[in-house]
Amino acid sequence: MQLGTIEYSYDEKRMILDKADLELDPERLNVVIGLNGSGKSTLFDVVAGALPADGFQPPFERAEILYQLQQAPLPPMLKGKDFVRLILKSDRTEPFRTLWETYVASLREQERSRLERLQDLRLGQMSAGEKRWLVIRTVCHLDRTLYIFDEPTVGLDPESRRFVVEAIGALLARQKIVLLSTHILHEIAHLPCKMHFLHHGKIVYSGSYHAFVARYETDNPDIAFERFLSEQPTA
Template identity: 30%
Template sequence: MTDEIVSITNLQKNFGKFQALSDVSFTIDRGEVVGFIGPNGAGKSTTIRILLGAIKRSGGDAKIFQKDVWQNSLAIHENIAYVPGDVNLWGNLTGGEIIDLFIKLHGKGDKAKRDRLIKRFELDPKKKSRSYSKGNRQKVGLIAALSVDAELYIFDEPTSGLDPLMETIFQQEVNELKQAGKAILLSSHILSEVEHLATKIVVIKQGKVVESGSLADLRHLTRSTITLETSQPVNSLKSLTSVHDFNATTDNAATFSADSTAINEILVHATKLGIKKIDIVPPTLEDLFLRHYQ
């Protein structure tokens, strides 16, 4: 059995003369959480809709379980679970009835897990869904998806409307899925959430994948922040080509950014000045994101 669950190669999508996707390629393996990030209009939801078989691609290739996503969408849906960023519900049904309906339609639900998730997400399943807030509508979608046994979980802005406590619970549930060897595609604007969960990051911009890899792989693309205090004046560090935005707070202390590939060089130089205190903060996913979009 192959570990590759999703395979996308040179994916393209045109809406008339507008090209929404021009070159999207990435894979998702078992036990892998792929964080799919980019601003509104970058092509994230279009990519997901193609994977779900909701729209047909204009070019390239997209497969789930080694099956074409358009030609085999019904068979593929038997082993995937999906939560959109805005869950629409039937107003006359209760949250519990809708969850049970989703589980029945999927066919691989776990009622004990459903009950546990209803309690964890603090949802009142007896209320009519028309009375639910956006956050509670999201909870219904999440509980239904997490209650089924799927091989691939697709989350498109899943925690939209949830408070921070519920976001944490969602993250814990996703980590459990990852440990169980499930494949997960997580599209989110909450970069800290992606950074916490993802084993691989895919950055999309104007319909193209512009970066892809583990967060550790991508950290070299941005700069670390260094706060340093030394016995001797630190101003000589300013002349190093790998040091940027140098700000001396005193003669013997400074804060600056540095190319991650040159940390050793900087430390060798700083050691000669007599290091009294040093703090190195690696670049965050937000730094990487802003690098492309500012």
């Protein structure tokens, strides 16, 4: 899916997105990587329609896009089960009991134990990682066409990270389009993904993870990332 050229600037001095050409693969996870400050969050804001950019039309109506922000504010007094109710009932008309049973059945055994502990705990009492797991695990049950996740695994322990990555990956089986960002390149090594390297507001690489790493004769994506950057012209 070709989204076209995206340009965005907060002022006249510096282009945040400078003719960024983004083509999404509907059959793979689309993973945007890049340095801090490279424009990843701005790119997501524009694609989601949260930030208008001249000449760019979001690919879908807002109701068809789920955009999970890295630090979305959540009501601290809301309990875990009530949060799940709030999210799932925003999309469905079935009784919550039915939605809850389906939701619980989709979880791994370890996740069910975690949910049992978190369902009566207030969001303000949960750790950042627990909230992130609960949020992403829940929103993946909503029915959208495009899902956008801004660094969904940041702050998660290895087990939670695996659960979250599996949940996001399962969206592909439902014929959903997924766009996400990460700084943890190792976690996408075994995922069906297309990488998009954003640098100085431009997409300077689009292709497979394995092709990206192999060009530098290493199996360490962090080394490949560093060597790739060294080849790029300065701003």
